[in-house]
Amino acid sequence: MSIGKFITFEGGEGAGKTTQAELLSNALEKAGIETLQTREPGGTFGAEAIRDLVLEGTSDRWSGMTELLLMYAARLDHIEKLIKPALARGVWVISDRFADSSMAYQGHARGLGPHHVKAVHEAVMEGFEPDLTILFDMDPVIAQKRVEIRGENLTRFDAENLEFHKTLRKAFLDIAKENPQRVHTIDADDTRAEVQNNILFALTKKFPDLAGKVGA
Numbered sequence: 001m002s003i004g005k006f007i008t009f010e011g012g013e014g015a016g017k018t019t020q021a022e023l024l025s026n027a028l029e030k031a032g033i034e035t036l037q038t039r040e041p042g043g044t045f046g047a048e049a050i051r052d053l054v055l056e057g058t059s060d061r062w063s064g065m066t067e068l069l070l071m072y073a074a075r076l077d078h079i080e081k082l083i084k085p086a087l088a089r090g091v092w093v094i095s096d097r098f099a100d101s102s103m104a105y106q107g108h109a110r111g112l113g114p115h116h117v118k119a120v121h122e123a124v125m126e127g128f129e130p131d132l133t134i135l136f137d138m139d140p141v142i143a144q145k146r147v148e149i150r151g152e153n154l155t156r157f158d159a160e161n162l163e164f165h166k167t168l169r170k171a172f173l174d175i176a177k178e179n180p181q182r183v184h185t186i187d188a189d190d191t192r193a194e195v196q197n198n199i200l201f202a203l204t205k206k207f208p209d210l211a212g213k214v215g216a
Helices: 017-030 045-055 064-088 099-109 114-125 140-150 162-178 192-206
Strands: 006-011 035-039 092-096 132-137 183-187
Touching (some): 006 017, 006 099, 006 162, 017 035, 017 192, 035 064, 064 099, 064 114, 132 162, 140 162, 162 183, 183 192
Parallel strands (some): 006 092, 006 132, 132 183
16 A cells, blocks of 8 residues: 655635645545545644644733644644554545644744744654645735634634734745745635645646646
């Protein structure tokens, strides 16, 4: 049995990642590929418990370093108990957020510094990384309006000010520039169909064997 592929979706709040993860999963399943959708922080019982700690409360509930360590505690549980076992079975895993979010949110937007994030990352990850990352890029002003329209309870990150989200966007774009072989950036303000087509294009470019099988 071949090893599955690990695909991550990254970007700021309100970019539509969850919807597109569902659409991609459906496209892969139609092509005969078993998929698993998950999210970060979360995906396992322990990581979901940490998710509640990280997302709820006021913005100053945790320091940047505490927040980072909570994220990586959840991530390690996620990798060990869900992601790696699924990949070993040949399942393609699609995750709504992964390690790039820690660099963007805690390393840059929280001001912790990239060196601290890299140190924790290397200790926990031991070289493990996604096969492909789709970065959903969007003007933070538009993204915040989308979040408001959703009408859901705001997380600690949703409620941050515009400067926080501008810093976040720049951080993600910098990550994409530094990792051109792994990260494919798309305009998340396009129509749902256009975004989906751009994702499928990136997928078939990365995995040529999928050409003609997933609609791109």
